[in-house]
Amino acid sequence: MFKRIVALCIVAVAAHGLAAAAPLNVAATTATFADLVKTIGGDYVEVSYIAPPKFNVHFIEPRPSDVMKVKKADAFAHAGLDLELWSAPLRDAAGNRRVMKGGAGDLDLSRGVALLEVPDRAVSRAEGDIHLFGNPHYWQNPANARIMAATIAQKLSELDAAHAADFAKKFATFQAKLDAKIAEWQAKLAPYKGQEVIGYHNEWPYLMQFLGLTMGQFLEPKPGIPPGPKQLGALTDYAKSDKVRGIVTSVYYSDKATKTLSKNTGLGFVTLSQNVGDVPAATDYFAMFDYNTEQLAGLFAGGK
């Protein structure tokens, strides 16, 4: 029996040796980015991510096991900007030159994306603001996923030129599915074009842009600053103007202020999936938009 197991192991090792080089090891900051990298890389990548779903990506505290993920990574996929306030110290701790800013494996997904809310003057973090370089939540417009997926395909092809054709093929498949789904998602919300909702954190401008909706008021008085009585009072007054149709929040924010505002104003609220895995239905990038558009359509259909 023992001999047989040894023999099987040898066969397995030999078979592996005959296969192509080991898959590229990619560490992504979020489950959303990991999903996109896996979609383009297929069997030629091994992907891990750092921010667990259902947590606020801005405020993750990486663990020693995350440092190890980045240490052995061939590429590091991240939002850039200041979504991951912890990514520079994490990369420093890992000491992996490949994935440092400007390194061959630095996969900055903001490349080529038309950013919203880029400040026209230097903003200080002292004011508590955590969107200093423009709004970093850009994967919430599926049109940007086309750019992000192209950036991923290009980077993977640079790092593993032997499989460039495979990555290009996967990208084309992704793009075709995305085009079909974009039409479907926009059609679902088309009857509600121009409607306004209040957000908790300013993390949905790209989704609003994509669906032709408006969101200009937030429970957080500034991104990263929790709501207080003053803000709740101001929003209650604002909602009375009758322009607003509902409230949008995420799983990682306390429901307390949202429920108070909902009670004070009679507005319904929905909890959307900011990243893959935030809600059970958001099993991948496409499923996340299926869910978010369904929730929003339900909110508007329910009326005030």
Ligand SMILES: [Zn+2]
């Ligand atoms: Zn944010």
